[in-house]
Amino acid sequence: MSKIVLQATSELKNAILRSVEKAQAGGDLPQGEMPPFAIEVPADRSHGDWATNAAMVSAKAFRLAPRKIAQLITDHIVLEGTFFDRFEIAGPGFINFFLNQRFYSEILKDIAQSGASYGRSDFGKKEKVMVEFVSANPTGPMHMGNARGGALGDSLASVLDAAGYDVWREFYVNDAGNQIEKFGSSLAVRYLQIFQGEDAVEFPEDGYHGEDIRERASEFAQEHGDSYVDADPEELKKALVDFALPKNIARMKDDLKKYGIVYDEWFLESRLHNDGELEETIQILTEKGLTYEKDGAIWYRATDFGAEKDEVLVRQNGNPTYFAADIAYHRNKFAKRGFNRCIxxxxxxHHGHVARMKGAMDAIGLDGSKLDVVLIQLVRLVKGGEVVRMSKRTGKAIQLADLLEEVPVDAARFHFNMREANSQMDFDLDLAVQQDAQNPVYYVQYARARICSIFKALAAEGITPRDCTDEELALLTAPEEIELIRHLSAFTGEIVAAAQDYDPARITRYVITLATLFHKFYNACRVKGENESLTAARMFLCSAVSTVICNVLSMFKISAPESM
Known part of the structure; x- marks a missing residue:
């Protein structure tokens, strides 16, 4: 919550506690400790700005009907000097409170003073949190799921940062194990086919059939010619992987950078193999009696920690499984690098993998409850009302790079962050490029651009924004003005709630509502009026709206143009 909201909450809580003490001192309420109570914003603000259940939760302690307790609290309450000026008792004993004008003025002054930091808080107490997201297989291009996961993961990291956490963004590169073996084999066959013909060298059924494999093999052939045709198969595979993998990773970095995503670290799985951490992790499980041998493989007793079946850690051929590497990787996050929470x-x-991984953390002596997983549902691309699966340009499945050629980055990031991760979504390609109010990102950006336009027009008349006195800000009494300021006051609390729920889409919805309330205000309240003080106050309000819109868009790495 913003400092003004925190102050108001504290004032109201103290006023309620003091009124209970007075009622007890006068013998109206029995002695006893007041139970914890909530102060909340009711869904219907017509019943009050804030409400408390203090009377409801204390009924048992005081052995009185909640309505009677509510009456006694309000009989003794003193609101003078607080941000509240009146109250009402509602229903079975809720007490609704109404904010006074000073609250709204202080919110606007706080926004003006805080500027780009308005909305930020120390809620997270600098707890070390890692957000690992995208982590696409480097053997091929990134797809639409990665596009959605990238926008949500990066936005979640930004929300956590604004809520006061010490946030680290990470991409886990699977550059070891079975998929790299398959990658090398697929490249080797495509390379040999260039010189020996496709009929001469059969492509493996389970190989990577994508066009990108042909492209990398062709690039290798252009650089090395046929010098590897008679090479040892393992030497050929290694040479191809060493050539192609860095190119694929570089392409991923480039595509994600265009998408506004920059990581603190690209963590290579091979590190776990080379540094002995993978072997060390399996040894820990073995020492705890949690592994056994069967059919030449090493198994982990996953069922001891709630899983449906035990899992292979090391295959018959001696190669560790992806799951074994994953356990070692998460142990590295918690035990080696000291992250308190990993998301x-x-x-x-990957739904079935969640409980297994949390259980594995418990198994190696870490706290599985500190590993949280956000599952991203599927996304469908829609154009002209029809589902789109292939790129017209390439005739292949649409990749992240293709999407960013068709849709502005601002629109892609905003649209993917409009729905909770656990809900399926349709991404409307037509809507994402529309330049009108139907397009949510345009609608929000236009609200800010409209404010810039208002200021530009007023500047031509010699009227510029300035600080306002409390008396001038007290002139902002129209319902549209009050509703707008009330929404601005909720920004910090919304960020905290979004961080707690791992739901950055909550902030996207918040800023769409903010834009709606601003347009409503603009249509109802003429910014430039005959009263110079009211004009100044409305410009001060417009500045506050502009600041908060910019803070949201900046948080999500979306531009805030001054003209559109």
Whole structure:
């Protein structure tokens, strides 16, 4: 919550506690400790700005009907000097309170003073949090699931940062294990086919069939010619992987950078193999009696920690499984690098992996409850009302790079962050490029651009924004003005709630509502009026709206143009 909201909450809580003490001192309420109570914003603000259940929760302690307790609290309450000026008792004993004009003035002054930091708080107490997201397989291009996961993961990291956490963004590169073996084999066959013909070298059924494999093999052939045709198969595979993998990772970095995503670290899985951490992790499980051998493989007793079946850690051929590397990687996050909480953003197809991984953390002596997983549901691309699966340009499945050629980054990031991760979504390609109020990102950006336009027009008349006195800000009494300021006051609390729920889409919805309330205000209240003080106060309000819109868009790495 913003400092003004925190102050108002504290004032109201203290006023209620003091009124209970007075009622007890006068013998109206029995002695006893007041139970904890909530102070909340009611869904219907016509019943009051804030409400408390103090009378309801204390009925048992005081052995009185809630309505009677509410009456006694309000009989003794003193609101003078607080941000509240009146109250009402409602229903079975709720007490509704109404904010006074000073609250709204102080909110606007706080925004003006805080500027780009308005909305930020120390709620997270600098707790070390890692958000690992996208982590796409480097053997091929990134797809639409990665596009959605990238926008949500990066936005979640930004929300956590604004809520006062010490946030680290990470991409986990699977550059070891079975998929790299398959990658090398696929590249090797495509390379040999260039010189020996496709009929001469059969492509493996389970190989990577994508056009990108042909492209990398062709690039290798252009650089090395046929010098590897007679090479040892393992030497050929290694040479191809060493050539192609860095190119694929560089392409991923480039595509994600265009998308506004820059990581603190690209963590290579091979590190776990080379540094002995993977072996060390399996040894820990073995020493705890949590592994056994069967059919030449090493198994982990996953069922001891709630999983449906035990899991293979090391295959018969001696190669560790992806799951074994994953346990070692998460141990590295917690035990080696000291992250207090780790958040993984995964595709919905990883649903069954969540409990296994949390259980594995418990198994190696870490706290599985500190590993949280956000599952991203599928996204469908829609154009002209029809589902789109292939790129017209390439005739292949649409990749992140293709999307960013068709849709502005601002629109892609905003649209993907409009729905909770656990809900399926349609991404409307037509809507994302529309330049009108139907397009949510345009609608929000236009609200800020409209404010800039108002100021530009007024500047031509010699009227510029300035600080306002409390008396001038007290002139902002129209319902549209009050509703707008009330929404501005909720920004910090919304960020905290979004951080707690791992739901950055909450902030996208918040800023769409803010734009709606601003347009409503603009249509109802002429900024330039005959009263110079009211004009100044409305410009001060417009500045506050502009600041908060910019803070949201900046948080999500979306531009805030001054003209559109």
């Amino acid at each position: 993984d953003v995964w595709g919905a197809d």
